Amino acid sequence: MRAFAKPLAKLIEELTKMPGIGPKTGQRLAYYILQTSRENASKLAEAILEVKDKIHTCSTCNNFTDKDPCGICSDLSRDAATLAVVAEPRDVAAMERSGEFKGIYHVLQGLIAPMEGIGPEDLKIRELLERINTGIVKEVIIATNPNVEGEATAIYLSRLLKPMGVKVSRIASGIPFGGDLDYADEITINRAIEGRKEL
């Protein structure tokens, strides 16, 4: 990268390491940073370091948090008897956006993926069982994605959890809201019919 002065080239190189950022976008971002005030630039630098220094996983639910236990786990107004199992922290964020779910979470930090060599022992399953063993949780909602990995993980978990005497449920899968039957695939339609509701 002889076209750029050394510090600028270094910044572009670091930016292009990020997902979805190619050389062109990297250059644009670098020029923006160069032209913005020193204050803005140092805010950005601080924010990056703060995330690295202060964010860790919650010792209870494994979600990303800056305090331990996290805001959700320590919120007494939430229903500690209902626990949703999700794959990633971003799934907690998605469920929280809906505002509908008032229970607590458990983040597995992945899904069973045999072809990638990810087995149950690589996930936070032992920690989940320990939480169920305390006897507070009455229902476990398995909210993993409705794909091969998510389904395999759900079946695996239900086998482990059912003998422990908790209710195990699976989030519904079917036609998305605002969607179109005509555009839905056959498996989705089958599942929508299987999981139909009486009106």
Add this chain to the structure above:
Amino acid sequence: MCTRLVIKHNDVFVLLLALVHMYASNSIAGAENMALYKVEGIVLRRRILGESDRIVTIFGRNYGKISAVAKGARKPKSRLGGRTEPFIYANYLLAEGRNLDIITQAELIDGLPAVRGDLYLTAMATYFIELVDSFTEAREAHDDIFDLLWAVLRLLEGGAEPDLMARIFEVRLMSLLGYRPQLERCARCSALVGSAWRFDVSIGGLLCRECRPSAAHQVTVSADAVRLMRLLLITDIGQLVRAGISEKLLIEIERVMGAFIDYRSESRIRSREFLMQVREERKNKRAVTG
């Protein structure tokens, strides 16, 4: 003078021909860039591309392994999401792209719902597609392997004994790939193998007592297991399903074929570990309920 003129005429003619040819070949090449083509195939795997796309590897009849982009497949309202999951059997319409081709439409043929609803069957189907994925090259048609894969997947869906399906698949897959196990005579000297049977994975066959100075790469195998392996290679699958085959022999063949596959495969077959794990749990559960 006259002949020179004729030559000139010829030159003009040749030049014209060449121009027409160039134009024609160009336009054909241009059409190919935009071409759509149909693939009947089974999804082997997929990985995330960017924000919401997927790169899907399809094992296609007449085509072999094709990687193509399913745009927007991770969005909830995508038409492609459900049709680009592993071991979906569907008709795909692909458009040739600059780098990767693009899946424009998909029509489901069979989604194997029973396999998806059972952990052991899911693990088994994953093992099958991983074997196909690791032993085949991109864009090399293998219709025999395609038919074999689909036959065992359909039988799994229909409730056939999964471990029998696995052994049939392993023995036949290796043989279609050109590694047909030598089970009749000594693979080195062609002598009849009398007793104390050993399968040498580096040679891919049985060795007689004289031809095996070292025990490296060798797995002991019973005469009954060898007989069964021969049957697995040639007997009609439907007949094998009905035959009621001993679990003990299948376990023995699993050891032989596992070692043979590992020797021939360039990469570790990762899904096998999970498959074993689920089977152990399945057995324990059966023992408890039985």
